[in-house]
Amino acid sequence: MRGKIRYQLLDPANRTKPVSHIIFYILLVLVTLFIIFALFQKPKETNKSSNNDPIPYEDVIKELQTEITNRNEMINELQKNFRSVSLKSNLVPIFRRRPETQHIDCGRILRNDKDYIKQFGGDNRVKMVENANLDMSCSHISDRIIPTMNLRSLSAGIAFARIVYTDYELIEDQIRASYHPQNVFCFSIDQKADEKFHQRMKALASCVPNIILLLEEKSVDSSGHNVNRAHYNCLRALVNKPGWNYVILLQNHDMIGKSVYELEKIYQILGGANDVEITPENGRINKKDYLWDTRSLKMFRNESLANATQLDNVMSFAKGAAQGSLSRKAVEWMVETVNLDTVIEQMNSESFGVDEMFIQSLQISSFLEMPGHFTDECLKHNKNTDFISRMSQWNYGDASSCASGVLRHSICLIGIQDIPSIAEFPNIMYNKMMPEFDVTAIDCLGELIYNRTFLNQTDHPLEESYYSNMVNVLYHKHHHEPDYKLDCNPSYKTWQHRKYPI
Numbered sequence: 428m429r430g431k432i433r434y435q436l437l438d439p440a441n442r443t444k445p446v447s448h449i450i451f452y453i454l455l456v457l458v459t460l461f462i463i464f465a466l467f468q469k470p471k472e473t474n475k476s477s478n479n480d481p482i483p484y485e486d487v488i489k490e491l492q493t494e495i496t497n498r499n500e501m502i503n504e505l506q507k508n509f510r511s512v513s514l515k516s517n518l519v520p521i522f523r524r525r526p527e528t529q530h531i532d533c534g535r536i537l538r539n540d541k542d543y544i545k546q547f548g549g550d551n552r553v554k555m556v557e558n559a560n561l562d563m564s565c566s567h568i569s570d571r572i573i574p575t576m577n578l579r580s581l582s583a584g585i586a587f588a589r590i591v592y593t594d595y596e597l598i599e600d601q602i603r604a605s606y607h608p609q610n611v612f613c614f615s616i617d618q619k620a621d622e623k624f625h626q627r628m629k630a631l632a633s634c635v636p637n638i639i640l641l642l643e644e645k646s647v648d649s650s651g652h653n654v655n656r657a658h659y660n661c662l663r664a665l666v667n668k669p670g671w672n673y674v675i676l677l678q679n680h681d682m683i684g685k686s687v688y689e690l691e692k693i694y695q696i697l698g699g700a701n702d703v704e705i706t707p708e709n710g711r712i713n714k715k716d717y718l719w720d721t722r723s724l725k726m727f728r729n730e731s732l733a734n735a736t737q738l739d740n741v742m743s744f745a746k747g748a749a750q751g752s753l754s755r756k757a758v759e760w761m762v763e764t765v766n767l768d769t770v771i772e773q774m775n776s777e778s779f780g781v782d783e784m785f786i787q788s789l790q791i792s793s794f795l796e797m798p799g800h801f802t803d804e805c806l807k808h809n810k811n812t813d814f815i816s817r818m819s820q821w822n823y824g825d826a827s828s829c830a831s832g833v834l835r836h837s838i839c840l841i842g843i844q845d846i847p848s849i850a851e852f853p854n855i856m857y858n859k860m861m862p863e864f865d866v867t868a869i870d871c872l873g874e875l876i877y878n879r880t881f882l883n884q885t886d887h888p889l890e891e892s893y894y895s896n897m898v899n900v901l902y903h904k905h906h907h908e909p910d911y912k913l914d915c916n917p918s919y920k921t922w923q924h925r926k927y928p929i
Contacts, residue, residue, distance in 0.1 A: 520575075520576050520877075520881045520882065522873065522874040522877040522878065524870055524874070525555070525866060525870055526556075527553050527554070527555060527556055527866055527867075527870075528553055528866060528867050528870040528871075531547070531553070531867050531870070531871065533846075533870070533871035533874045533875070536843060536846050536847070536867075536871050537846060537847060537850055537871070537875060537886060538847075539847035539929065544843055544844055547843050547867055548831075548832070548842070548843065548844065549832075552842065552843070552864065552865045552867070553865065553866050553867045554862070554863055554864065554865070554866055555594075555596070555597075555862030555863060555866040555869075557596065558596065561595075561596065561627070563626075563627060563630040563631075565630075565633070565634035568599075568630065568631060568634045568635065569634060569635070571599055571603065572599055572602050572603045572606055572635060573606060573635070574603075574606060574880075574881070576881045578607050578608070578687070578880075579688075580609065581607060581609050581610075581687065581688075581691050582691060582695065583609070583670065583671060583672035583673075583691070583694075584607065584609030584610045584611060584670045584671040584672070585605070585607075585609075585610050585611075585671055585672075585673055585674070585675065585687070585690055585691070585694065586610070586611045586612075586613065586665045586668070586671040586673070586674035586675070587605065587610065587611070587612045587613065587674070587675055587677060588613045588615075588658050588661035588662060588665065588674055588675070588676050588677065589601075589612070589613070589614055589615070589661075589676075589677040589678065589679070589681075590614075590615050590616075590617065590647060590654060590657045590658065590677070590678050590679065591614050591615070591616055591617070591620070591624075591628070591679050592616065592617035592619065592620040592624065592647075592679055593620065593624060593679060594679065594680075594861075594862055594863075595623075595624055595627045595628065595631075596862070597679075597680075597862050597869065598614075598628070598631075598679075599631070600869065600873055601682065601683060602631075602635070602638070603873070604683055604872075604873055604876045604877070605683050605687055605690070605876075606687075607687045608637065609670050609671070610637060610671065610687065611637050611638075611639065611665060611668045611670075611671055612635075612637060612638045612639065613638075613639040613640075613641065613661035613664055613665050614628060614632070614638070614639065614640050614641065614661075615641045615643075615644070615645070615657035615658070615660060615661055616628055616640070616641070616644050617644070617645070617646060617647045618644040618645060618646040618647075619646055628640055639661070639664050639665070639668075641657075641660055641661065641664060643660055645657050645660075649836065650778065650779050650780065650781060651749065651779075651780055651781040651782030651783060652775055652781055652782075653775065654678070654749050654781075654782035655749070655771050655774065655775065655781075655782050655785040655786075656771050656775065658676050658749070659761070659767060659771060662674065662753075662758050662761060662762055663762050665758065666758055666759055666762045666763070671755060672694060672754065672755045673694040673697070673752055673753065673754055673755065674752070674753050674755070674758055675750070675751070675752050675816060675855065675856070676749060676750050676751050676752075676753070676786070676816075677750055677856065678749065678750065678858070680858060680859040680860055680861050681750060681817065681856045681857070681858045681859075681860075682841075682856060682857050682858075682860040682869065682872060683855065683856050683876070684818075684849050684850075684852075684854060684855060684856060684857050684872065684876070685855055685876070685879075686876050686879040686880040687880060688879070688880065689879065689889055690855065692889055692891070693815075693855065693889070693894055694752070696891060696894040696895050696900070697752070697754075697894060697897075697900055697903075698900065698903065698904060699754045699756065699798065699799050699903060700754070700799050700801075700897075700899050700900045700902070700903035700904070701751065701752065701753050701754055701757050701786075701790055701797075701799035701800065701801070701899070702751055702752040702814050702815060702816045702855075702897075702899065703747060703751040703752075703753075703786050703787055703790040703801070703812075703814060703816075703899075704747025704748045704751065704787065704811075704812070704814040704816075704817070705745045705747055705787055705790065705791060705801065705805070705806065705811060705812035705814070706745060706746055706747050706787075706806075706811045706812075707745065707746070707806060707811075708744040708745050708746040708784055708787070708788075709746070711744075711746060711777060711779075711780060711781075711783075711784060712744045712774070712777075712784065712788075713773070713776065713777060717773045717776075719741050719742045719744075719773075720739070720740065720741045720742075721733075721737060721738055721739075721740060721742070721795070722738055722739070724742075724769045724770055724773075725766060725769055726765045726766060726767070726769070726770070726795075727764065727765055727766075728763075728764060728765060728766050732764075736794050737794055737795060737796065740792075740794045742770075742788050742789075742792045742795075743788060743791045743792045743793075743803040743806075744784060744787075744788045744791075745784065745787040745788055745790070745791050745803070745806060746780065746783040746784050746787055747783060747786075747787045747814070748783065748814075748816070748817045748819070749782040749783060749785075749786075750816055750817040750856065750858070751786050751814065751816045751817075752816045752855065753786070753799065754798055754799040756798035756799065757797055757798045757799045757800075759798075760797050760798050761789070761797070765795075767785075767789075770785070770788075770789075771785065791803040791806065799903060800903075801899045801902055801903075802902065802906075802913065804913055804915070805898065805913070805915035808915055810915035810916070812898055812899055812915075813897055813898060813899075813917055813921045813922075813923070814897075814899070815853050815854050815855055815893075815894065815897070815922070816854070816855050816856060817854065817855070817856050817857070817858055818849075818852060818854035818856070818857050818858070818922065819838050819839075819857075819858045819859070820838065820839035820841075820927065821837055821838060821839075822834055822837060822838070822839050823837050826839070830842065830844040830845045830848065830927070830928035831843075831844055831845065831864075831865065833864065835859065835861075838858065838859055840859055840860075840861060840864050840865070841857055841858075841859060841860045841865070841868055842864065842865040842867075842868050843865055843867045843868045843871065844928055845857070845868060845928060846868055846871050846872060846875070847928065847929055848927055848928045848929045849872060849875075850875055850886055850887050851887050851929060852922050852925070852927075853889075853890045853893045853894070853922055854922060857872075860872070892919070893919055896917065896918050896919055897917065898913075898914070898915060898916075898917055901914075
């Protein structure tokens, strides 16, 4: 059953008391003790005379009145401090919106108020207006990205490897949504990106310590050329950074849809299994001009450490999204145990969709024994494998079936109408969300993640059983057991077969 949506303001009874409340109570006790001490303290002898004459009554009263006045002033000052502390403790963190979306009620959108949502579709969509004078000083960059609220520590950080070329402010928004001191962000800039974008990315990397900006740049295109190379270069850089246990591969307009704490939980449940889309590659691999056995590919850096099966076998092939989630052990294997340069070069020589076979083919070539791998057995039985790293709504026909009503390269563009579905679905990222199309969707998704992160908002509890029962996760957990039998049919309704939009 869905939890009650609490947008921005949470039920105070369910919130952990902040440190400021504790300080308030300590000060209150101290003042009480101070007043009790004042009431029972003996009056001072103020005018002792050598002959022990009694002090005049009027002088005693005067001194007491003066002392009471002084102490009342002290108490008043403490009370002012108490009120200040109490006021600060009741402040609720608020997501900082863009100027273009200040008038939008994201709460009504999240609640799927269809009449309200209709007001911002079609020609009324809100588009991002680029800030040409964006302050790129370190202090302003940090203020826009790094949260002022405390973040609890993660069991392990998460790495993000993203190829970028445009919409710098969107990139900042994505870092802000997933920022945590334990997380690491690697960026590979498309060589064709303009100089202004380059300069802004350099300023960003110089200011935020857990950001890596690759010096080597490749020219990437819509056919996927050099996408795998750019991601692989990020993996090479990230493997030297400690503390993370999963990396997620992204492109410019992929939007993360879960909070850092939700991502932490999802990857804990995956338990080392890689999350990669697996579908048939349908003859894209050039098997006529290239050899694909591991010896010819010179794959293993030290062949003496590989077994005969690994050295004398030919890779299996599949295709799927270039985006995916890889365990740290898988990345270490990809960088340190094998050399994948030849694999990438041969795949990159094709004409179309060349980025869609790299991690897929490694994932199902089980003889390679890449950590977190899967198998090609399901493909042999004409079964695709569910994955949750990316959600895209493919549509080769009428755009009216898209929630937003708009198609781009056979993918539905994500708009404000998609937000209720995104909030409910189990996927980690969503493609494509473009600020020049609908910045309201981007800002409301950002606000949703912010509220889940800092306000403990539970609008849709995480579907933990979905992740734990994925076919690849069960395979990873049990395939070494002698009585394990692979079942390629998920026991649950996959997100691809759910009603969309809700």
